[in-house]
Structure formats: structure tokens, C-alpha cells
Amino acid sequence: MINAHAPFRFWGDAILTACYLINRMPSSVLGNEIPYSLLFPKDPLYAVPLRVFGSTCYVHDLSPGRDKLFARAVKCVFLGYSKTQKGYRCYSPSAHRFYVSADVTFFEDKPFFASPTTSGSI
DSSP states (O other), rough: OOTOOOGGGGHHHHHHHHHHHHHTTTTTTTTTTTTHHHOOOOOOOOOSOOOOOTTTEEEEOOOOOTTTSSSSSEEEEEEEOOSSSSEEEEETTTEEEEEEESOOOEEEEEEESSSOOOOOOO
């Protein structure tokens, strides 16, 4: 999280995402069984494909009342997976709004938070 230059307010989301992933990995304590599969045997393991935490993503916004010249996507940071519905949890710092959507385009090789510039003269 420090190397990704993520603000402290998103560290809780990182912990929740880590718990989500840990509960879907085989555990040696359970005889290499997956904890989530033991609790919910009929549910699929992953509702949506896994993505890189903190990457840049664009949430497709198809809300009514928008004409054809408005932007169709909002630039966000990927913060994890929704607990209540099938989709990704994303945050738009410019709109100060959280989005939960399965209709998201990811750029996983591009972190959302840029590294701070260090201008030191020796």
C-alpha cells in the first residue's frame, strides 16, 4: 500500500479485499479445502473475475437523462468486490462517489495513484 501511494482512507478497503481473496484460497488447516466453498457449497467461488487492487478503471454510467454528448464512463480507482451484489466496488475521487457495477473497464497495468514527485537537488 505504501509503494502504491494509496491514501490511508483506502487501507480498510485493501484489508477487506485481502479477506475476500483469503476466504477463496485453499487452506491447509481445512485439508486444502476452500473456506467459502465449505460455507456456501452451491454458490460460485467468484461472482466476477479477479482484478488488481488500486488500478485505474472506468465505470460505465448509463443513467437516464444523459444525451449522446455526455461522457459514458467515469474514471475511478478499483477498491474491491461488492458484498451484496455481483460487481466491483470503485470510487471516483472527482465525483466523491462510490460505484458498484459489473460493467467496468480495467487498466490493471496503470495504478490510479501516481507516485509523488521527488525533486531533490544534491
